[in-house]
Amino acid sequence: MEDKKIKELISYGREFMKMPIEDPTYRSDQELKLPQPPLVKKAMNDKAIDLPTNFDDLNISSDFLKIINDRRSERIYTEEQMPLLALSYILWCSQGVKQIKGNNYATIRTVACGGARHQFECYMIIQNVEGLDNGFYHYLPLSHQIEYLDTTNDLKWFINEALGGQTWANKANINFFYSIVAYRVEWRYGIYAHRVALIDAGHITQNVYLAATSIDLGACAIGYINGELLNKTFKLDGNEEFIFYACPVGMIKKSETDSFDPFAFVLSQR
Numbered sequence: 234m235e236d237k238k239i240k241e242l243i244s245y246g247r248e249f250m251k252m253p254i255e256d257p258t259y260r261s262d263q264e265l266k267l268p269q270p271p272l273v274k275k276a277m278n279d280k281a282i283d284l285p286t287n288f289d290d291l292n293i294s295s296d297f298l299k300i301i302n303d304r305r306s307e308r309i310y311t312e313e314q315m316p317l318l319a320l321s322y323i324l325w326c327s328q329g330v331k332q333i334k335g336n337n338y339a340t341i342r343t344v345a346c347g348g349a350r351h352q353f354e355c356y357m358i359i360q361n362v363e364g365l366d367n368g369f370y371h372y373l374p375l376s377h378q379i380e381y382l383d384t385t386n387d388l389k390w391f392i393n394e395a396l397g398g399q400t401w402a403n404k405a406n407i408n409f410f411y412s413i414v415a416y417r418v419e420w421r422y423g424i425y426a427h428r429v430a431l432i433d434a435g436h437i438t439q440n441v442y443l444a445a446t447s448i449d450l451g452a453c454a455i456g457y458i459n460g461e462l463l464n465k466t467f468k469l470d471g472n473e474e475f476i477f478y479a480c481p482v483g484m485i486k487k488s489e490t491d492s493f494d495p496f497a498f499v500l501s502q503r
């Protein structure tokens with residue numbers, strides 16, 4: 234790439250991170266009283282599966298400081314079966330809907346989000362989770378269900394492709410893929426929406442990390458994704474809705490992961 238192009242892209246990236254200068258004449262669609270988009274995406278089929286919520290049956294650590302101190306990116310998964318309750322717990326802690334405010338105005342969830350727009354959808358590749366077929370899934374946050382979408386004959390190959398060759402992730406029981414439904418946040422924040430939207434995403438994976446740590450699972454946020462492949466697979470148009478973030482979560486054995494240097498590991502996998 235030419236130096237000029239690189240400089241342009243860097244400058245574009247920096248501008249994107251700044252709060253745009255406020256224009257008093259600008260009105261967002263919400264201010265213009267245009268109809269509000271739906272709070273969540275509709276079910277994509279009729280194959281919804283109820284998730285258990287008896288979280289008291291999980292051995293959840295209540296030592297908050299220990300969870301904070303123990304949290305780290307875990308990339309070595311044992312491939313043992315994950316209980317369905319653990320999957321349900323991670324989904325609840327990272328995207329669960331606690332309340333609906335106003336006349337379907339906003340969902341209040343277990344994570345913070347600018348203007349409570351919650352502009353994300355959560356897709357998953359699930360492997361070896363109790364009672365579930367391996368394959369592609371979508372979370373239905375209003376009913377705390379997941380829906381089975383599809384599968385492919387080589388999910389591990391697919392995960393390698395989807396995450397730019399980060400092959401360690403293909404042993405995770407769940408690979409979360411987060412999409413943004415752009416207008417859900419643009420309706421309220423318009424030209425200011427995109428910066429806020431990305432800030433919001435960090436809250437989701439931080440809760441995944443902390444929830445996983447609290448029940449001895451391992452998680453690792455992933456920014457490097459093959460968006461085109463993922464959008465096609467989950468039937469997203471790539472403009473109104475597109476995948477931008479991932480997070481594998483898997484069963485781990487602490488004694489095995491304690492002793493290794495993650496930086497050396499990541500470098501050796503490249």
Ligand SMILES: Cc1cc2nc3c(=O)[nH]c(=O)nc-3n(C[C@H](O)[C@H](O)[C@H](O)COP(=O)(O)O)c2cc1C
Binds near residue numbers: 499
């Ligand atoms: C936005 C984001 C993107 C990341 N992308 C990757 C990635 O593509 N591959 C990877 O192995 N780790 C990824 N990580 C994990 C970081 O490498 C990790 O958080 C960092 O090295 C600090 O280690 P710790 O999480 O164990 O404290 C990402 C983390 C974040 C928050």
